[in-house]
Structure formats: C-alpha cells, structure tokens
Amino acid sequence: MVMRAPFRSPAFLGKVQIMTLPSVTDLKAQAKRLRAALAKKGQVVTHSQSLELLSAQYGFRDWNTATAAASAATQLPFSLGDRVSGVYMSQPFEGEIIGLSKLGGSDDLRVCIQFDEAVDVVTFESFSSHRSRVNCVIGGDGIAIKKTSNGEPYLKMKRTE
Numbered sequence: 001m002v003m004r005a006p007f008r009s010p011a012f013l014g015k016v017q018i019m020t021l022p023s024v025t026d027l028k029a030q031a032k033r034l035r036a037a038l039a040k041k042g043q044v045v046t047h048s049q050s051l052e053l054l055s056a057q058y059g060f061r062d063w064n065t066a067t068a069a070a071s072a073a074t075q076l077p078f079s080l081g082d083r084v085s086g087v088y089m090s091q092p093f094e095g096e097i098i099g100l101s102k103l104g105g106s107d108d109l110r111v112c113i114q115f116d117e118a119v120d121v122v123t124f125e126s127f128s129s130h131r132s133r134v135n136c137v138i139g140g141d142g143i144a145i146k147k148t149s150n151g152e153p154y155l156k157m158k159r160t161e
Helices: 024-040 047-057 063-072
Strands: 004-008 016-020 083-088 091-102 109-120 130-138 155-159
Antiparallel strands (some): 091 109
C-alpha cells in the first residue's frame, strides 16, 4: 500500500490532488534543501524545524507521523524525476518523469513524461505531429495499458541510470 498525502494546488482550483509520499531518505533530503534555501533568504531554521515544516507541507501533524507513514509505504517502481527511455507510439524517446500517481486499488500508474526531444508520432511522410510531453496509464512494468490500432502498447519505458 502506498501512502499518499493531500496536496492543494491553485491549478486545481481547490481540488485535492493525491501525490505519492517520498521515502524517509528523500524527505530528509528535501528538508535539507528547504533549510538551505531559507538560509539563503536570511531565514535561519534548525534541521528539526525544516523537518516539521516539510511534514506539514505533506499534510502530517509532525515529523514522527510523516516518517511512520513513509516507512510503511510500498515504493513505486518509478519516481518523480526518474530518467526514462523507451518507445512512444513506436518512436524512441528519452525523458524525465514529471508527474506520477497511483490509480485506485490497482498497481497501475498515471505517468507524465517530458521528452528530451519532441517525438513525431505520425508515420506519414507528408504529415507530422510532434509531442514533447505525454500522459499515459502504465502498469508497474512500464508498459501502457492501452494499445494502438496495431496492437502495440502506446508506451514502453524503463528507468535509465
């Protein structure tokens, strides 16, 4: 079971977006970056205070509650910021995961990928249609659930190191 925290964004006009809770290690790294960013702006906070601020950002009452939730969470096969490569609409790509959410009670994920270079998804010589960012529902194996008219998955991807 993946633990998720509520996240409110003005882009969603007050709706609650569910986002995946990072690991405890990632949360600590975020708190460290937050502390450094605040220090650059002249606001000094302790490491403990930055952990508490980060916990509140994820909707938890304190750091202990956030770490308990993150420790209990099952890790997803992909994470935000992962570099990925594969094929989209039969065209090779490399890119970065910029959006990721778990769907319902299944192991399926909704992923948003920003391609390094736009991908032409049309195979006709006289017409082109380039995509630089795509959204797709994938299984934990990185293969799209939906298929094209020729029976191939829209997307096949793997994490690159």
